[in-house]
Amino acid sequence: MSDALTILTALAEPTRLAAVRLLWDGREHCVCELMRLVGASQSRMSRHMGVLKSAGLVTDRRDAQWVRYRRTRTLSPEVAALVDAALALPAPAAQERSAA
Amino acid sequence: MSDALTILTALAEPTRLAAVRLLWDGREHCVCELMRLVGASQSRMSRHMGVLKSAGLVTDRRDAQWVRYRRTRTLSPEVAALVDAALALPAPAAQERSAA
């Protein structure tokens, strides 16, 4: 599913965009980390990750009791370019949390 | 308004994305042309163009009884890159009309 609308819709939500931002450097994060980092509730984060996953932007892998999400490695260059371009724009002051 | 979410939200809608596609080469189109080309009703197209305009992606200019829309020329390179990337992806079979 790499048509434009799917990707754009997946990215056009603050929590999801924040998650993509965190994952885009290639590092893995479990849901519990992500929810703390972006300040979202558990079920909320899980659902949003599901959307990103079904859009093909991230993949998940079970590791003991955790599910680790990470940027899809086999992403087409076009899609990667789109996400890169989106992340190059400033994030609105909304969802910002301790970025460190 | 060139934060990521504003732009992404503006693009994440079939009618709007179709309109951007038509306008992105720099040519002007009035609303009546756009509505025919993308197959949308009058008020619908007008509203969507308003969204694109307030996102800063297009500008309008009155020309007699028409309002001509066109791609914003003073767009930041980052935003332009984002839109370019979005248009580089295939459009889903949805909104497609006589593309010729």
Add this chain to the structure above:
DNA sequence: TGCGCATATGCGCGCAAGCGCAAATACTGC
């Protein structure tokens, strides 16, 4: 001034998206 075309907008509706809560499922370690 009146008519007709082009566009914008107020209004109300229906639907999809996002949310919290709670229960189900997955896995670990005792």
Add this chain to the structure above:
DNA sequence: GCAGTATTTGCGCTTGCGCGCATATGCGCA
């Protein structure tokens, strides 16, 4: 097996978005 942690998912609710309809507004022309 049991308790505890992590994650997903069913459910119902609320809100925002897109839509059509009708109307207002802008503009040209007779």
